[in-house]
Amino acid sequence: MTFAQHHLDLPGDAPGQTTRLYWYTVGPETAETKVHLQAALHADEQPGTMAIHHLLPMLRDADATGKLRARFVLFPSVNPLGLATRVLRRHIGRYDLENGVNFNRRWPDLYPAIAESVKGKLGSEAKADVATIRAAVGAWIDAQSPVTAGQKLRLHILKSAHDADIVLDLHCDDESLMHIFTSPDLMPGLQDLADRMGVAATLTAEDSGGGSFDEVLPNLFRKAQRANPDAAIPMACEAATLEYRGQADTHDAFGILDAQGLFDFFVGRGLIDLPPSAPVTPAPGPTPFEATEVLRTSKPGLLAYRVELGQEVKAGDIVADLIAMDGPEAFVGRTPIRAGTSGFILSRASAKFAVAGSAVAKIVGKDILPSRAGGYLLED
Known part of the structure; x- marks a missing residue:
């Protein structure tokens, strides 16, 4: 042996x-x-x-x-x-x-x-x-x-x-x-x-x-x-x-x-x-990583997902709502977070409190996204 x-x-x-x-x-x-x-x-x-x-x-x-x-x-x-x-x-x-x-x-x-x-x-x-x-x-x-x-x-x-x-x-x-x-x-x-x-x-x-x-x-x-x-x-x-x-x-x-x-x-x-x-x-088969959107928050809040892993979405569909945690709408208002591309949900965040810039989901699409071409592709 x-x-x-x-x-x-x-x-x-x-x-x-x-x-x-x-x-x-x-x-x-x-x-x-x-x-x-x-x-x-x-x-x-x-x-x-x-x-x-x-x-x-x-x-x-x-x-x-x-x-x-x-x-x-x-x-x-x-x-x-x-x-x-x-x-x-x-x-x-x-x-x-x-x-x-x-x-x-x-x-x-x-x-x-x-x-x-x-x-x-x-x-x-x-x-x-x-x-x-x-x-x-x-x-x-x-x-x-x-x-x-x-x-x-x-x-x-x-x-x-x-x-x-x-x-x-x-x-x-x-x-x-x-x-x-x-x-x-x-x-x-x-x-x-x-x-x-x-x-x-x-x-x-x-x-x-x-x-x-x-x-x-x-x-x-x-x-x-x-x-x-x-x-x-x-x-x-x-x-x-x-x-x-x-x-x-x-x-x-x-x-x-x-x-x-x-x-x-x-x-x-x-x-x-x-x-x-x-x-x-x-x-x-393979897909260019540049065709995968890393969807992010623009402000802090509590994530409420509307999609499951593997679910197909179209550009503009609501992936999650971000529940406000400060300001005049604190704990009342919800801001929709929309897909920027069409594809399927590959990943989500397990921690539902999100700060500004947090990754919400990866959406695997077919078309290379201009914002991703030649850029930093990782979530990090």
């Missing part, structure tokens, strides 16, 4: 602090394909952790019978630093409380960091070009001098993922249907993942504006391709953010279902030599 648990102790930024990161490896070390799978980078998003909890024994059992054809690296809870960010009984696992940075933002732009080191070394052999790029990234990571625990954690995660062929980052939304974020040039290649997850939407963007983890490696190879048009550089990493419903949807039943979907995805890719558990049901 190759199934093994590992850990790394991260010295804290204050005296007496140490945080332990756990991960697992399973499958042949010499396998041609490497899969990096992580959950809870936003440490308060636990459905992915539940899914990996159920996936680990499935992979362990398949390994015991010699059925694995890939090397799997799995981080069930990849951000132990974020697990500790609790304030007054509330988990603030989305942001680093030291600097306010979202844990899934500002990941490095790798190609500029290695451009000089690969200059003149890329040619007509795709496999050799990938190896050259990955070796340069690995050397760049090793040359860094991280100071804080957060910096050390990020470099460790990146070191694990940089040479993986498939990188899946498991997240969840607030209150939401299942969906995926990925790069447009990775579709329809990842349609099999969307099908096995049973997603309501796959939202694509080359650059959503925040330096998200799932964009790091596709951007590396995309920029390498554009800078070296005569080289045979493939898109050597399929990366995606998997949004497993909402934060409250951390249940065994969902975890079992989601683990089986991931397992069957790997089976379908030939990475596990077993039959799938069930026939696949096709999911909707």
Whole structure:
């Protein structure tokens, strides 16, 4: 058996602090394909952790019978630093409380960091070009001098993922249907993942504006391709953010279902030599993320929704009312919040008290919105 648990102790930024990161490896070390799978980078998003909890024994059992054809690296809870960010009984696992940075933002732009080191070394052999790029990234990571625990954690995660062929980052939304974020040039290649997850939407963007983890490696190879048009550089990493419903949807039943979907995805890719558990049901095809409206409030108030998840709306339809909480109409007046596009409701806010600028819903449409084109696409 190759199934093994590992850990790394991260010295804290204050005296007496140490945080332990756990991960697992399973499958042949010499396998041609490497899969990096992580959950809870936003440490308060636990459905992915539940899914990996159920996936680990499935992979362990398949390994015991010699059925694995890939090397799997799995981080069930990849951000132990974020697990500790609790304030007054509330988990603030989305942001680093030291600097306010979202844990899934500002990941490095790798190609500029290695451009000089690969200059003149890329040619007509795709496999050799990938190896050259990955070796340069690995050397760049090793040359860094991280100071804080957060910096050390990020470099460790990146070191694990940089040479993986498939990188899946498991997240969840607030209150939401299942969906995926990925790069447009990775579709329809990842349609099999969307099908096995049973997603309501796959939202694509080359650059959503925040330096998200799932964009790091596709951007590396995309920029390498554009800078070296005569080289045979493939898109050597399929990366995606998997949004497993909402934060409250951390249940065994969902975890079992989601683990089986991931397992069957790997089976379908030939990475596990077993039959799938069930026939696949096709999911909707990809949609540009720029066609998804993030509907926001213009003032504070109490949200009263008029729509359910998955409900179709037209531009101008009322998605929610905002009950006034100050002024002459306090606790009496209601202001309608209207959809700015036609589509379906992908997500809503679970916390119904909204301040000015709060995200109310994501509406997945078909047409790119002028206000979204080329802008910052994330809710953050």
